Amino acid sequence: MAFFNLLLEIYVVSLIATPVNYDVSRQQEDSAVKTSVFIGISLDGFIARANGDLDFLPPGGGEPHGYDEFMATVDALVIGRKTFETVLTFDTWPYGDKPVFVLSTRTLAPAPLGAVVERMSGDPAEIMSQLDARGIRHVYVDGGITIQRFLQAGLIQRLIITRVPVLIGDGVPLFGTLPHDIRLRHVATRQYPSGLVQSEYHVTA
Numbered sequence: 211m212a213f214f215n216l217l218l219e220i221y222v223v224s225l226i227a228t229p230v231n232y233d234v235s236r237q238q239e240d241s242a243v244k245t246s247v248f249i250g251i252s253l254d255g256f257i258a259r260a261n262g263d264l265d266f267l268p269p270g271g272g273e274p275h276g277y278d279e280f281m282a283t284v285d286a287l288v289i290g291r292k293t294f295e296t297v298l299t300f301d302t303w304p305y306g307d308k309p310v311f312v313l314s315t316r317t318l319a320p321a322p323l324g325a326v327v328e329r330m331s332g333d334p335a336e337i338m339s340q341l342d343a344r345g346i347r348h349v350y351v352d353g354g355i356t357i358q359r360f361l362q363a364g365l366i367q368r369l370i371i372t373r374v375p376v377l378i379g380d381g382v383p384l385f386g387t388l389p390h391d392i393r394l395r396h397v398a399t400r401q402y403p404s405g406l407v408q409s410e411y412h413v414t415a
Contacts, residue, residue: 256381
């Protein structure tokens, strides 16, 4: 009996000395940079007209549909040069004081007063490594080619796509070719009075 009691004591001590490391896995998860897409598209899948115009989207973004709440969770944005140049034509800078990293190998046009803009280049993995080193945890990826590149690299975790009830026939597509299928898990679909339909997906593989 004393022998079994000794074994029990050793077992209990071993559990105390080496607990299941839930916190480590959670810390590893928390340390990774998360990336999300939040974008509006025509019903036939275009994010802009062929000439870059966005006139088919609701003026001013339309009715509230979660953009402000989403932006409140974002630490920084990664956008392409064309998207940056399009945003420069807006009446107001839409990103406030959020850091905006513009992917380009060329010198950028001057940003508006108060905007925090930095040019960056490299493949998506390199970009994410640089942002991780700066302590950035949630990145909003925007712009057709940029989104496609990050999807191809397996570096998008969440997609929030708002479909506008209009067909434009031609334009800049949201999605492009992929090296393999990307499996998605449907999280929610929300409908708004103006006809906007928003679907949220998490990338699973």
